Amino acid sequence: MDLNGKTILITGGTGSFGKKFCEHVFKNYKVKKIIIFSRDEYKHYQMSKIFPQYKYPIRFFLGDIRDKDRLYRAFEGVDIIVHAAALKHVPICEYNPFEAVKTNIIGAQNIVEAAIDKGVKNVVALSTDKAVSPVNLYGATKLVMEKIFISGNVYVGDKET
Numbered sequence: 001m002d003l004n005g006k007t008i009l010i011t012g013g014t015g016s017f018g019k020k021f022c023e024h025v026f027k028n029y030k031v032k033k034i035i036i037f038s039r040d041e042y043k044h045y046q047m048s049k050i051f052p053q054y055k056y057p058i059r060f061f062l063g064d065i066r067d068k069d070r071l072y073r074a075f076e077g078v079d080i081i082v083h084a085a086a087l088k089h090v091p092i093c094e095y096n097p098f099e100a101v102k103t104n105i106i107g108a109q110n111i112v113e114a115a116i117d118k119g120v121k122n123v124v125a126l127s128t129d130k131a132v133s134p135v136n137l138y139g140a141t142k143l144v145m146e147k148i149f150i151s152g153n154v155y156v157g158d159k160e161t
Contacts, residue, residue, distance in 0.1 A: 003080070011065050022056075035059045037074050071114040081122070
């Protein structure tokens with residue numbers, strides 16, 4: 001996939017994947033813009049020190065994937081979404097099942113619906129080996145997330161999203 005000239009939004013973009021992804025993209029492509037979508041304002045601040053806006057085509061967008069209205073706003077003009085936001089620590093998911101479902105499942109549904117409605121051309125979701133024959137809640141929520149993204153492809157049909 002050619003990323004040159006594209007606007008890319010990364011959910012959970014202040015995490016370890018988002019930082020490495022930005023390094024790779026800025027080194028190898030001339031993107032129009034990368035939008036970092038994350039709910040942690042302190043991590044936004046820290047990442048803005050690594051990738052200052054005066055030097056990189058980057059925008060920090062505070063938001064939560066559980067907030068569909070905020071996603072609609074963030075997805076305006078986006079060509080590619082990389083979904084990396086999740087509650088990913090197994091014990092935290094086990095002790096907070098409602099939060100795990102709201103973030104990893106409902107958040108994924110919000111992303112798919114908003115991406116379809118906003119006409120985003122490409123959406124990529126990160127998953128885990130724990131989604132294969134899951135034995136814990138984290139793996140189960142990521143399995144459902146995968147099914148949601150696959151069903152989004154079916155729902156779109158011949159459209160480009």
